[in-house]
Amino acid sequence: MTDLLTPFHYDYMLKAILVSGLIGGVCAFLSCFITLKGWSLMGDALSHAVVPGVSLAWLVGLPFSVGAFVAGILAALSMGWVKRHTRLREDAVIGVIFTSWFALGLLLLSLYPSNLNLRTIIFGNILAISDPDILQVLIISGISILVLTLKWRDLLLYCFDESHARSLGMNTSFLHFLLLSLLAATAVAALQTVGACLVVAMLVTPGATAYLLTDRFGKMLIIATITGLLCGVLGAYGSYFLNGSTGGCIVVLQTLVFLVVLFLAPKHGLLAARRQRRIAAMS
Amino acid sequence: MREISPPLSIEVADVTVAYANGIVALRDASFKLGPGVICALVGVNGSGKSTLFKAIMGFIRPVKGSVRIAGKSVEQARRGKRIAYVPQSEEVDWTFPVNVWDVVMMGRYGHMNFMRLPSATDKRIVAESLDRVGMSDFKERQIGELSGGQKKRVFLARALAQRGSIMLLDEPFTGVDVTTEETIISLLRALRDDGHIILVSTHNLGSVPEFCDHVVLVNRTVLAAGPTDDVFTEKNLTLAFGGVLRQFHFEQSTIQEHDGRTVKLLTDDERPLVFGKDGHLEYKDREGREKLVKEREKEAGK
Numbered sequence: 001m002t003d004l005l006t007p008f009h010y011d012y013m014l015k016a017i018l019v020s021g022l023i024g025g026v027c028a029f030l031s032c033f034i035t036l037k038g039w040s041l042m043g044d045a046l047s048h049a050v051v052p053g054v055s056l057a058w059l060v061g062l063p064f065s066v067g068a069f070v071a072g073i074l075a076a077l078s079m080g081w082v083k084r085h086t087r088l089r090e091d092a093v094i095g096v097i098f099t100s101w102f103a104l105g106l107l108l109l110s111l112y113p114s115n116l117n118l119r120t121i122i123f124g125n126i127l128a129i130s131d132p133d134i135l136q137v138l139i140i141s142g143i144s145i146l147v148l149t150l151k152w153r154d155l156l157l158y159c160f161d162e163s164h165a166r167s168l169g170m171n172t173s174f175l176h177f178l179l180l181s182l183l184a185a186t187a188v189a190a191l192q193t194v195g196a197c198l199v200v201a202m203l204v205t206p207g208a209t210a211y212l213l214t215d216r217f218g219k220m221l222i223i224a225t226i227t228g229l230l231c232g233v234l235g236a237y238g239s240y241f242l243n244g245s246t247g248g249c250i251v252v253l254q255t256l257v258f259l260v261v262l263f264l265a266p267k268h269g270l271l272a273a274r275r276q277r278r279i280a281a282m283s
Numbered sequence: 284m285r286e287i288s289p290p291l292s293i294e295v296a297d298v299t300v301a302y303a304n305g306i307v308a309l310r311d312a313s314f315k316l317g318p319g320v321i322c323a324l325v326g327v328n329g330s331g332k333s334t335l336f337k338a339i340m341g342f343i344r345p346v347k348g349s350v351r352i353a354g355k356s357v358e359q360a361r362r363g364k365r366i367a368y369v370p371q372s373e374e375v376d377w378t379f380p381v382n383v384w385d386v387v388m389m390g391r392y393g394h395m396n397f398m399r400l401p402s403a404t405d406k407r408i409v410a411e412s413l414d415r416v417g418m419s420d421f422k423e424r425q426i427g428e429l430s431g432g433q434k435k436r437v438f439l440a441r442a443l444a445q446r447g448s449i450m451l452l453d454e455p456f457t458g459v460d461v462t463t464e465e466t467i468i469s470l471l472r473a474l475r476d477d478g479h480i481i482l483v484s485t486h487n488l489g490s491v492p493e494f495c496d497h498v499v500l501v502n503r504t505v506l507a508a509g510p511t512d513d514v515f516t517e518k519n520l521t522l523a524f525g526g527v528l529r530q531f532h533f534e535q536s537t538i539q540e541h542d543g544r545t546v547k548l549l550t551d552d553e554r555p556l557v558f559g560k561d562g563h564l565e566y567k568d569r570e571g572r573e574k575l576v577k578e579r580e581k582e583a584g585k
């Protein structure tokens with residue numbers, strides 16, 4: 001029994017569990033918008049495109065998240081610009097632009113080593129997170145949660161029916177930029193927990209899971225956030241016993257939940273669909 | 284509660300719209316509508332009906348010309364929440380996790396506070412709007428689980444809930460059952476009688492004279508605009524549709540003993556199915572069907 005409590009005796013584990021839960025929850029909230037807007041690939045791309053920002057921020061002495069955020073936004077804007085002015089498809093544009101930013105980041109990091117080494121950026125290292133970094137995560141999460149709880153209905157309308165939002169006189173360019181900024185900000189926050197490679201899982205899987213469980217967006221937000229939060233907490237906690245990568249544990253846990261739901265969801269699960277076909281065939 | 288402002292009107296003056304790919308979808312389009320009118324926007328696929336709607340909504344800026352609504356710019360009119368837009372079905376993501384009630388409530392967003400929390404009034408108006416289109420029993424349904432006609436009615440209810448004074452409907456009759464068509468038409472009539480301006484793009488030529496007071500014929504520009512009786516002539520329609528229009532000349536068909544006057548049936552998207560006397564299936568031309576024509580003559584003679 002006391003064994004189960006050991007992780008809580010270590011300061012670093014306690015921090016890791018709380019920060020993972022927080023980031024898991026915030027990313028999951030946002031994941032509902034990302035999956036429905038069709039921005040999953042963009043989330044992946046953004047989490048890689050922030051890398052040069054980390055290096056440059058170190059060089060000029062800014063907090064790493066400021067640099068990463070600016071780099072992410074610039075990458076997304078340059079992508080939007082290229083897409084508008086060429087006939088290339090979106091996936092090709094994402095492929096070209098974001099890999100170039102990532103490559104630039106690699107180059108900068110190899111030339112000017114910073115406080116965050118490449119391994120940390122790519123694979124994350126929540127166990128070694130410093131207090132100032134925790135503060136950055138707290139600020140980003142706080143702002144994101146505030147904005148999302150105040151404006152989720154506007155963002156929902158923007159994702160669902162942009163024309164209608166515009167016909168009501170809403171500023172859809174602003175909403176677009178707001179969603180993009182939230183995506184970049186949470187990608188930056190999640191970077192240290194799970195690393196650039198796995199950020200996209202945090203930003204997509206909980207939303208995808210919740211989407212299979214409900215037909216109401218409000219409920220989807222709640223289900224996704226709770227899933228993300230629990231997977232963050234339990235994944236970090238479990239990683240102590242497995243002695244494995246924290247990010248890996250969190251994302252594997254999220255995937256397991258997703259798989260269970262994929263098969264067993266009462267209405268949109270694979271087994272339910274099969275059952276309905278059988279019933280239809282019999283009647 | 285109507286504002287006391289210049290009388291309602293839509294004025295489209297010399298509007299030219301070009302897309303980024305260089306296609307000029309509309310050139311020098313002009314027409315004018317006053318209050319209390321149902322106007323049909325008629326033209327073939329790709330003639331620029333949706334484009335004209337988007338220009339009126341201000342979603343695309345014309346490269347030339349202007350759109351004025353009640354004498355004001357489109358942006359001002361949008362801010363005044365005066366224009367409701369019912370999109371073409373293809374433009375909606377039907378798998379989105381929202382139900383009928385949620386969608387109609389979106390019509391009220393413009394009237395809500397910063398956080399878009401619905402008030403009792405908002406809820407009452409949404410319930411009323413659903414009732415008017417006969418969709419109250421479906422309010423819990425996810426929107427993808429509705430029939431084509433029901434989907435249209437939901438978006439019509441959203442437009443009603445918006446309480447605008449101008450309504451633009453893009454192809455509301457495509458893929459819709461007869462009951463829905465009748466519901467929509469009677470609703471639009473009621474709105475017109477309240478002084479609204481209603482603009483409907485449609486393929487459904489037969490229904491146009493039934494309920495539209497005005498017609499705007501488009502084919503990359505406005506070919507003709509005005510009262511239905513003046514504009515909806517065979518000459519104009521042939522101009523707008525060219526060879527696309529399907530024709531059924533009674534005097535050339537397998538129908539016997541027509542009364543000698545020339546009757547012609549025009550339809551855009553579907554061939555008409557015509558049954559003659561005694562429920563005989565009738566064909567467009569006699570050529571190749573001489574035997575059939577003889578048989579019918581015999582029957583008629585007996």
Ligand SMILES: Nc1ncnc2c1ncn2[C@@H]1O[C@H](COP(=O)(O)OP(=O)(O)O)[C@@H](O)[C@H]1O
Binds near residue numbers: 331
């Ligand atoms: N977003 C777009 N980009 C480029 N061309 C477009 C776009 N939308 C429509 N078009 C072109 O403009 C013309 C008019 O289209 P549209 O207004 O949709 O016609 P309709 O609604 O009458 O079928 C078509 O030739 C179409 O190919």
Ligand SMILES: [Mg+2]
Binds near residue numbers: 333334
């Ligand atoms: Mg169209």
